[in-house]
Amino acid sequence: MLPFIPRRGALLGAAALLWLCAAPARAAEVSVAVAANFTAPMQKIARMFEQDTGHTAQLSFGATGKFYAQIVNGAPFQVLLAADDTTPARIAREGLGDGATQFTYAIGQLALWSRQPGTVDAQGKVLASGDWKHIAIANPRLAPYGVAAMQALDKLGLTARVQPRVVLGENIAQAYQFVASGNAELGFVALSQVSEDGRLREGSVWLVPAALHDPIRQDAIALKGAAGNPAVAALLQYLRGDRARAVIQSYGYSF
Structure with missing residues (x-):
């Protein structure tokens, strides 16, 4: 069935709104800086994320401290998956990321x-x-x-x-x-x-x-360059989901 198309100048009807909401979001790519310890699980999660959402995650792996320095200097990452919770908090304080998006995606062993x-x-x-x-x-x-x-x-x-x-x-x-x-x-x-x-x-x-030792709380945060990218919110939501969490736990992390 063709979607309902309102007459010129008319308000969209309920059927049209429902159709628009149901339309799939355009696939997008998110650039992710990933703490080195999370390499294997994130590679697996990224493949699942693409299969399940159509979005892709471009991954870079390294030390959290080095990523912080790169982000300060304008590196075009959109999400940081840190190996601690202090670096994302610092990024939020310095206006380099959105503190409202910060959450613990894993606790390391x-x-x-x-x-x-x-x-x-x-x-x-x-x-x-x-x-x-x-x-x-x-x-x-x-x-x-x-x-x-x-x-x-x-x-x-x-x-x-x-x-x-x-x-x-x-x-x-x-x-x-x-x-x-x-x-x-x-x-x-x-x-x-x-x-x-x-x-x-x-x-x-x-x-x-x-x-x-202190708990190794590993936090995620959306960075300043993430605005308007639907893949960013999708990835952060996906990391909280059951499929991603099953992978994370299989590598010895807790929550």
């Missing part, structure tokens, strides 16, 4: 990992041993997971002992690569990088107790 089975024990006592040479940690000046790792070492009283053997990664992805490549025997990584559906992919791991 810090893990101590080795690619070698049996190296990391279930209590993390390996940190106090002398049987390893290098440990990878994301730069705490740029990466919230690096901050959490240093907080854990402080609470364990191991900072002075471990510090000389630390290899700093620019972000959590590089810290993971140092361990995966064998350049470091141990590394503090995000659980999402080494497990899926509750199963460790390889090696050995200790889940760092949440009491040893």
Whole structure:
């Protein structure tokens, strides 16, 4: 049936309004800066998002601190998925994003990992041993997971002992690569990088107790350049939905 077309000058009738509301929104693209720890789940979510909505998400991955610097300098991102909640709040305070859109999309889990089975024990006592040479940690000046790792070492009283053997990664992805490549025997990584559906992919791991560091609340925010892009609101809504949350939980995050 053809849509109702009102006579020239007449007000749109109810049937026409219903038809217009039901018309699909034009597909759009959203540029997303994604914290490195969230790489694998966001790649999967982006594919689902496109299938379910028709919108596409153009993803860039990196350290939250570096993304902040890029956003300050005019980088054309429209959404930030940070590895903390303080950077989005700062962005909102500085007028670089819409504070009303900020929400926690995931709470991260810090893990101590080795690619070698049996190296990391279930209590993390390996940190106090002398049987390893290098440990990878994301730069705490740029990466919230690096901050959490240093907080854990402080609470364990191991900072002075471990510090000389630390290899700093620019972000959590590089810290993971140092361990995966064998350049470091141990590394503090995000659980999402080494497990899926509750199963460790390889090696050995200790889940760092949440009491040893501040909660890793990972917040999303729409940035200043997002106005008028329907894909932005659609993506933020999608991240709150059941399908996205199932993926997020499968990588070891909570809410």
